[in-house]
Amino acid sequence: MDFSFSEEQTLLRNTIQSFVQDNYDFDKRREIIQSEEGIKKENWQQFAELGLLGAPFSEEDGGMGFGSVETMIVAEEFGKGLVVEPYIQTIVTCGGFLRRSNPAQREKYIPGIISGEDIWAFAYAEPQGRYNLNDLTTTAILDGDEYTVNGYKCVVSAAPWANKLIVSVRTSGDQRDKEGISLLIIEKNSDGVSLRDYPTVDGSRASEITFENVKVSKDNLIGEEGKSADLLELVVDETIAAICSEAVGAMAILNDATVEYCKTRKQFGQPIGKFQVLQHRMVDMFMQYEQSVSMTYMVNLKLEEDYPERRKAASGAKVQIAKAAKFIGQSAVQLHGGMGMTDELNVGHYFKRLSMIENVFGNIDHHLKQYSLAD
């Protein structure tokens, strides 16, 4: 039993920490999220130079061959800086699909990711589907060598920055059937793809995407037609593990900031951190954080396992992280008082990101159900 990190992993963490320190202080982040584009392309190039964009890809595909623990480290450190460049969306999620795609696809698409040229977004959510990945009304019908795609995807994270999309579609079966789900690579600039881009409450960007008779070569199908529900679930679980890691990073910052604030803020002639009621609240925040770290380690170590272990690990982690995200986020704001409500202090920004993490890829109810079904 060993929960320590290797020297290389520590080195990786240090690298990202210094990136965040140099490029992601509060003002620099603000400049990025308020800019026209909403991310900084130079940062993305720097990720490429640091080798981060190739981290999870095999050496054969030109990557570093890193595993989930490395992804956890990257996501956690990015979480500390509230980094908005879409590392998880492009590398963990879309990269997760592409790593498992056929040799021709790997050769065609992975180099563009590793070099930093391409940004990818994963279009899966539909308004009626809530968090059920299999609830799909977007269809793809094969005719000759081409699919014709029609449908609508909502709140597609990072889509405004992406040039390529992976889209979950129904090629057969009923709306919520597990059978009949396929994954297609679609160039964002294809005819019939239209986007409405917008900012999100946590400083990121997303799009509503309409697909209207979009022609997609059957070479762009990932995996076997109609058989991708399991792959979809696997990659989303890997994404959940990365998002949990990001959340843990954000929680660490909020807890530290809150303790620091309560040590210095004086009311009634003493630092407010001397009041037992606030001490206990901060102890609860700390315990929630530790429990979240534990669940995040656990899920990242169990991603290779089969059903039901991986299902329980991912859903269990997401439940813990969502609870902790809410408690720590709300408590940090409360303990900072009025200051915690302002746009001027980083606390509100971490709180907003954590609030969105609570629900992304399934809220507590959803994952409790998944967990109990896997039991």
Next chain:
Amino acid sequence: MDIEFTKEDENFRLEVRDFIDKNFPQNIKDIDKRTDLTRDDMFSWHKALYKKGWIAPHWPKEYGGTGWNITQRYIWDQECANAGTTPLIPFGLTMLGPVIIGFGNDNQKDWVLKGILSGEDWWCQGYSEPGAGSDLASLRTKAEKIGDHYVVNGHKIWTTLAQFADWMFCLVRTNSDGKPQEGISFLLIDMKSEGIEVKPIITMDGGHEVNEVFLEDVKVPVENLVGEENMGWTIAKYLLGNERTGIAGVARSKKAIERLKEIAGSEYIDGKNLINDSDFVRKISELEVDLTALEYTELRTLAKESKGEGAGAESSILKIKGTEIQQRITELTVEAIGHYSNPYLVPAFERQGSNYLTIGPDYSHGAAQNYFSTRKTSIYGGSNEIQKNIIAKMVLGL
């Protein structure tokens, strides 16, 4: 013990319902589109009520109140909430008005109350300071009496809607000796005075509601002192105790839960409506039970008050439970909306004239921002931690 409404009560309900229906401004009726309210919008309902003589139901009749009993006031609040009327700005009507009635001189009773009732004077509250939040009595904004003026220097913060206000009622330090509570006075300050600067504070939801107010050598005529010099703390406490009416927000929370149910009725989960999802509906039920308890706690408080028994720390219970419920409603609303809680609704003051787009169903607009913004309710007006201290001390004698 009796909680039935009489025939007269029911007639009263019909009368006020009819009035609201006919007089609440049409252009701001749709609650989903109410993200763009201007000062005039906020005041249009005020004006209609003023004209009718119903603007200050909780004031004594001789000062412009309605003379309604507590049941009628309760019905009024319910009907307003049901109709989704815009909340009235509380600083004049709820906070300052009763203070002036209790402590003001005849001259103040005349001009201050008149301006509040007509809506001509918009008030803001100059209480908190950067170093004086929960520990309000440690405030340092100083007022020095020179001739027939006070000269005020200091820095107020979290001043809600100061950017629109004509006047500010302000706690200032007039004596630094002795206990901090003993050297505080209550001043009425014209916001147009020289030396006042209002600086916006943007909150994390993107809104501009609160401000910093800087006062530099602001001259305030001595006749703008309310009560005696150095009795400001007594007045401040009286004001807080008087906030009781409506502080729990029961009627509005009821309405908000109804709306939450409508949203859950429009959202889907695995092909059925979210309102039919047992996990989700259970959370709404819990909320309703909490709210019912709060409603009866409030009614008991009001009944006690109407018998002239001074309500003690009940207002603290109402504040804590009321704000917890309001916050919970906003949480569940975000949860119900799911993916579409993510888009950012550009705040009104930034989008004037621009051609902005809104994403997702109408009811989703600004829901997350409302959740973020509602976190303030457990911080302002005496944080919920302070309210618990009050109960511990005043009720439990700890």
